[in-house]
Amino acid sequence: MTLGWEEIRAEVLRRIRARDWPPGALIPGEEALAEEFGVARATVNRALTALAEAGVLERRKRAGTRVAALPVRRARLEIPVIRLDVLGRGLTYDFRLLADREEAAPVPVTARLGLPEGARLRYLETLHLAGGRPFVLETRWLNPAVLPDPAPDFAAVSANEWLVTHVPLVSGDIAFTAEPASSREAEVMGIAPGTALLVAERTTQGTLGPVTLARLAHAPGHRVTMTF
Amino acid sequence: MTLGWEEIRAEVLRRIRARDWPPGALIPGEEALAEEFGVARATVNRALTALAEAGVLERRKRAGTRVAALPVRRARLEIPVIRLDVLGRGLTYDFRLLADREEAAPVPVTARLGLPEGARLRYLETLHLAGGRPFVLETRWLNPAVLPDPAPDFAAVSANEWLVTHVPLVSGDIAFTAEPASSREAEVMGIAPGTALLVAERTTQGTLGPVTLARLAHAPGHRVTMTF
DNA sequence: TTGGCTAATATGTCTAGACATAATGCAAGT
DNA sequence: ACTTGCATTATGTCTAGACATATTAGCCAA
Incomplete structure (x- = not known):
């Protein structure tokens, strides 16, 4: 041998x-x-x-x-497109585009993306459904400057998925926090205001500049798991 | 060139x-x-x-x-020992051992660890402080069978840290959820019951068998960040 | 049509040897 | 004591060639 x-x-x-x-x-x-x-x-x-x-x-x-003396334990998180995440759980997937408009983004948003104050961004609000029930409420700011022309109809293709294949993404970061559901979130997801939600905030940079900032509020009970 | x-x-x-x-x-x-x-x-x-x-x-x-058609984006999470995490934020670190006893573990605990029902485990409750303020409340079940003899005084060395260097760890997983603070958590951490907390649940396997199940409840506002 | 065999082929891995590069520690000179 | 420079050394990377292995496409037979 x-x-x-x-x-x-x-x-x-x-x-x-x-x-x-x-x-x-x-x-x-x-x-x-x-x-x-x-x-x-x-x-x-x-x-x-x-x-x-x-x-x-x-x-x-x-x-x-x-x-290594104090081995830093590394866990790898695989971030699938939400549709595949849902299908992987054996549930049907669907989504609804709740809002789509262009407006001057709030300062915290432009700051996180490294854009000048008052930049006009596209705002999308998408509710992802798993087995017909609210799974993730996605609120996303998109930088129109870096999108290929023509941008698609985000009511037909989820931005979450379209971006991965159509915009060259370079790097990004993701942060998890626990936050109480806002009244808007409570209403859309059909839960009580203040319910603890697992929130993932993602920023993505492309070759042409900052692409998007997305906030994914997960339905109560959601677990993000990693193995090491 | x-x-x-x-x-x-x-x-x-x-x-x-x-x-x-x-x-x-x-x-x-x-x-x-x-x-x-x-x-x-x-x-x-x-x-x-x-x-x-x-x-x-x-x-x-x-x-x-x-x-890759739908490139799975991978983010790497580096899980440092809590002490180093706190020091890395420029805060002083300290901890208090709140409980240390051996008892028959509840079924969900033994099940997650793959131990027989009713196994007696060591239960530790540790409050980690950053800058003198509650940072993480750690509740941990330890499998005494796989610990080297003699086990140390966990009031002097945090279990979080001792395990890494003294027990050969093989694999494990970590899951993040958002949960409302229990009355116990609220009391210990000095927050209102029901506050949204970011909770990390970790199980660890060693060469000799299951080692520990830890639940880390992070103070409000805590962010876990990863880059990709 | 279906199933199974076979040959072709792209990646996976290995060898033996070479040079590159970074870090260490010693030695020499100030 | 302090710096500077150099030889040493362990890892990093590369080459050219070889064989291993998985998978596919095509062929043939039932």
């Missing part, structure tokens, strides 16, 4: 977990491990690089490779 | 974003790209593998490499 890089990764991980190589310890160099396992150095390198990307090892040239 | 794999990754990404290679399209094979860029196939492979890991490309043997 010949060893592959994944097996070497597994063995290294086992030694770390078994405390053969305790947190903070310097582990043998690639050359030494390559000889021990009877593989080329590149194979060991592949394995160690993967572990470093996972945050288990810290590697520095000349200084060697050591076991 | 000679090209490295990161530059090739950047160029491929540029072509994808420029719609030279639109979503769903098959891109040239490694061999062809290697020739075009004047590098070895392994270098192209390194670049494309990285992009595939990032979710931008989908690769299958024989079928070739194509641009």
Whole structure:
């Protein structure tokens, strides 16, 4: 049986977990491990690089490779398009466009997007339904300057989905908070005002500039789960 | 100027974003790209593998490499130890152990951990303080069976931190929800009952079995942010 | 039409060797 | 004591070539 890089990764991980190589310890160099396992150095390198990307090892040239002392645990969140999220839960998906207008955006919005005060943005309000019941209330500010012409009819295609395929997105961030439902949210989602809602706020940057700021208010009981 | 794999990754990404290679399209094979860029196939492979890991490309043997049609956007959450999180915000950190006892855990707890009903677990309640004010209320069930002997005094070392360095952790998951503050939470954190709280629920598995289930109720206004 | 076999092919991985790069620590000079 | 510079060293990356493996398309037979 010949060893592959994944097996070497597994063995290294086992030694770390078994405390053969305790947190903070310097582990043998690639050359030494390559000889021990009877593989080329590149194979060991592949394995160690993967572990470093996972945050288990810290590697520095000349200084060697050591076991992370306080391993920062990383969880990966996969953010699907809402439609697929709903379908993945075995529910039917539908949505309603509640508002679509262009107006001068409030200062907090322009500030978060890095646009000048008073910029005119497109405002969309979309209610996503799962199994016919309110799932997410999406309120979104779109920067019309970076949208391809012609922009579609967002009553027919959800902005959430259209953007992913039609605007080159570069980077963004997402923040989760818990907030009491506003009276508007309570009314639209059919819940009591003040109910605790999980809110995700997303900003997205494209190649041509800031694209959108979206606030997704999830129905009560919603869980956002990640694995690590 | 000679090209490295990161530059090739950047160029491929540029072509994808420029719609030279639109979503769903098959891109040239490694061999062809290697020739075009004047590098070895392994270098192209390194670049494309990285992009595939990032979710931008989908690769299958024989079928070739194509641009992801609905790119799943992935955000990475780095979960630091609470102390470092607080210090990173420029606040002083402190904590108080409010409860520490062993008792038969409720069924939802044992079920989530995959332990038999009625298992006796150690229950810890810790209030984490940032700048002297309540930051996170942590309620944690610990599986004593997998803890090294002797377990430390959790009034002196936060369980949150001790576990990371003393128990080999393998995998786990984290879920965020928004919940109204219970009367206990309201009392301990000095807020009104029913206030919307961002709650993180974490389960962790170790090499020897399930380790812990922790519920972290964050003070109002708390944001969990990720970048992608 | 259906099912299964086969050959072709693109990616996955490995090797052995080379040079690049960054960080460390020692030595020499101020 | 303090800096500066250099040799050392571990990781980072690349090459050229090879074999492994998964998957598909096409073919053939039932």
